[in-house]
Amino acid sequence: MKAIGRLLLVYFAGSRVTKWLTICGLLLLLASLYVVLYTPQTEHMLALAVPGLILLFCGTSLMPLTLARLAGSHAACILPGARIKLLLSAILTVLLVTLPAGLIAPLAFVAGMSADVSQLFADPNLLNYTLVMAVITYTSACIAAFWLYVLMWVIGNERSVNGVAKALLIFLVLMFMPTADREDPGAMMRANLLQIPVVLLVFSAGFLLWPRIRRALAGRFQARATKSGTTRELAGREIDLVLGNSQPWPLTVALLLPLVVLSRSDEVHASTWLFYLTIASTLSGAMTGQAPERSRALWLRGDWSRPALFEAVEKSAWRHNGRVLMVLFVALLAIGIYAKIPLAIVAVGGPLLILGTVLSTYLGLTLTRGVRWAEATLGVAVMLILMSIAWLMSDPDAHMAWVVGLFLAVSPLPAVFRRVARNRWAHIDWSECRREVQPALRAG
Amino acid sequence: MNEPAVQAAQLRKTFGPRAVLQDLTFEVRPGEVIGVLGKNGAGKTTLLELMLGYTTPTSGHVRIFGHEAQSLSGDIKRRVGFVPQQDELLNQLTVAEQLRVIASFYPSWDHELISRLCVSWNVNPQARIKSMSVGERQKLSILLAFGHRPDLLILDEPVASLDPVARRQFLEELVELSAEGQRAIVFSTHIVSDIERLASRVWILKEGRLCWEGELESLKDSVSRLHIRSGGSSVPSFEIPGAINRRTQGPAVTALVRDWTDEAQQAFEQKYSVTVTRESPGLEEIFLEMHR
Structure with missing residues (x-):
């Protein structure tokens, strides 16, 4: 737990810039919570929450690169349970960075319906609806943040045309992913709740098994390269x-x-x-x-x-x-x-x-x-x-x-x-x- | 023709407030093999990069074959070979392709030498660079610096990633290269035995300054370790002429001194009523003592 805690600290406040982004994001989100809970509703109710969420996300923007570096380091092969700790820290980052969205958006929604937030628990229907909204907002934010991190990882780790191409391919796959009916909150919630474990399971399996997969692939490619021995024409370039x-x-x-x-x-x-x-x-x-x-x-x-x-x-x-x-x-x-x-x-x-x-x-x-x-x-x-x-x-x-x-x-x-x-x-x-x-x- | 391969005067380099190199003045003459020793952060890489014109001195100057390192002509650059600490290989190419790319920049490239070295160093020309180990990449980087048979070869920790066999082969090749004509070689390393085996001169960098610059043998001859023991229970206060450092342990003092002679020892023993035992330390011990 200590190692995971330290990793989270690095992700959220690893550099001076990210530390300040995280702090500013949190302050804005706290201010936004106050606005939502204690001030009269206006159309600008979430004016502080949105930049707060963006800043908090930006504060963790080095997480994918840090994770990739640590996962690819020799230390990850030696330290006990390093890969699983890295994986858990990454998942926790996704869950934490999107948590304010799950908290604030439904409250703002309740306030937007002219209902007093304190009346939330008095009305079972409102409470139920708010909970569904909270789950939808939170899970959607989790999914969006997860894929954004993945794209940042791919681009940041390779910093080449290959990286951009891979990121665009992932983007393409995401565009083709089936989406639930937005008009039906229940269906949307179920779709999100299904997507999150599936995606995390696939990612976790890939992340944990990657050293073995890489070894197998490297051996195969090297053998092929040595066997083929073709050289291209490079003159003039x-x-x-x-x-x-x-x-x-x-x-x-x-x-x-x-x-x-x-x-x-x-x-x-x-x-x-x-x-x-x-x-x-x-x-x-x-x-x-x-x-x-x-x-x-x-x-x-x-x-x-x-x-x-x-x-x-x-x-x-x-x-x-x-x-x-x-x-x-x-x-x-x-x-x-x-x-x-x-x-x-x-x-x-x-x-x-x-x-x-x-x-x-x-x-x-x-x-x-x-x-x-x-x-x-x-x-x-x-x-x-x-x-x-x-x-x-x-x-x-x-x-x-x-x-x-x-x-x-x-x-x-x-x-x-x-x-x-x-x-x-x-x-x-x-x-x-x-x-x-x-x-x-x-x-x- | 016997112009210095490298000449530097009052060389100084700072990164922000930190002075990495301070007031270095030196010369590398053709035929010399210089080993640069220094702890991490002593300024070895910066020194080599200054010599190659990669980085600009804050003050002072470096000349390569009489020309400012900052504005070297193509003719001068072709006389220089460099092995960087972190390789600059193109991952998407094979070894043969990488060699062809670099060879194209030089009018005279010794294909025969490179082919021979590929065989003896066990470098597969068809291997793809991205699938090579760090040591194999290092070997290739060295080949790329050798191919045009440079008059000045600068190597930044060239053997750091090599296994003992490859290291030995590399050193043998370097000895052969240095024996050819009037080639000057400057290499930095942490491996003191390599310097002892290869270098004709040693530069020891400490905190950005050349704390020793001279021939390896004269360094060994001129530096002595003294064990000074007094008769009493405490150490008398005394001045040790030419002391580089001193350590006190009870009634005994161990000191590293420069230019210590038998006469000086006799005079010292008589003056302070102490017994002095003198020994000649190896380069590694000298280096360690200098950094204690």
Whole structure:
């Protein structure tokens, strides 16, 4: 129990940032509880609860990565019951992080029905209904949090195109999962209560048996690799290989898969397509964020000064991202025709995709000292602006002036980011851009 | 042609408020094999990274074959080989593919040497890198640094992950390489016996400073361990000339001293009425004593 408690403490308050996120989240949730219980009801009753829940979740956002690292460490093989303790700590995190949702939402619901919360126990029907609501809210939150953690684990653990592809595949599976009738709370509760043990059982079995599965798979793959002995043609792609830009196609396929799935639904709005394509355009650029760290291997192997290396890396990034962008363009046109999206939206969608790719590419190239607060904030801000443009473009009531204004506001940014990136590369210090090595360890 | 392979003056590197390296001045000449010893966090990796231009000195400078490490030309870089502490291999490739990728950056790549080493080090060219063990990856990293037969070879803890057999093979190969022409080799390690076997000079880093820099034999010759015993029950207060450190245990004092001579010992014994026994410690003992 002690080990699990310590692990939970690490998940909720492992770093200074996550500790403060957790504390702020809890304070907001406490304030929200007070608002729900003791103040007159308003439509903004949950205004504190929602950000509180998000902050609490963000406070545990390092849990999947920490869990993956610990599970993959040698210590996990030696320490008694390490894997089971890790598993329990992860499940408890899911159960704890969603607990406030299960507590507050039904209370708010009761208050929203103009009933005094104190009357809850006086009315058996209300109490029963509230309990059902509480279970539905809690179990739904548990399921959502679980899958979010899984997606974060997959992306965070691999930090590569493979990771994104796997995460998108999981996302696809989730989209196809049968859902219960939302109008029937009883059915929904039963579905959730069935889904949680099934999912947890499958995950637990996979997690606990993974060392054996991995050993079996590794032996088989190694034997096959040794037997086949095929080598591919790599000439001319060396720089791209070192920088991780040699294969744009797996990423492209991974980005297009959800589009194929979305196309099966009749109710997809133009904004959804644009939203997705804009996110896709920034993802290819975000891959460029690996370039500073990976370029270390190139430094000693070519006639590059630091500025010249930046240009070589920039060209390589565009060889990769340009191809992804081209495919996204074609996808936009195809979707435009298929989903009968107005031509004006398709026409403005193109520049939006270019903007997304260019901004994220140069933002990625500025990461010569890893991701710090400034870069993270800038990344989120850029995404929000691009999302806003996509949303405004497909909203018939929105003023075009807003779209144009936002476009104009953002359009100088690529040049600014490129300039910053070039300046940073002129003084790039490879000991600073290694993600996993802290300065104290670096001195070793 | 006999220009120093590496030359550094007043080299200083800080990470935030912490000074990792302080005022280092040194030279590596062709043909020298330098072993860098230091505890974890002593600044070995930072020193090697500074020498290769990966990181910028806070002050001072490093020159590689007479050129600033920060702005090395392609010709100079081709004369340098480096084995990093954490490998930079491409997981999706096979060994042969990785070797071809790196070979393409060098106009002269010794395919014959690499093929021979692959066989003798038991590295399977068809193996996929992601399925290789840490030791196998380390062997491949070393091969990648050897292939272009560099004039300056810098290795950051190259044998840390190797088994004893592979370590021995690697050291033999390194001896052979260092014997060829005027090759300079700088390698950091925690394994003192490897330095004793291979290095012609030793640098001992302590808290960011070179607390010893010189030939291995002269280090061993110049450092002595003294056991000083006084006749009385307590230790008399005395100055030990050239003392690196001293430890007191009852009436006895053990001290590590530099440049101790028979004459100095005689004078010391007479001056303080003590008995001095002198012994020559090995490199590991010297290193440990320096860090006590």
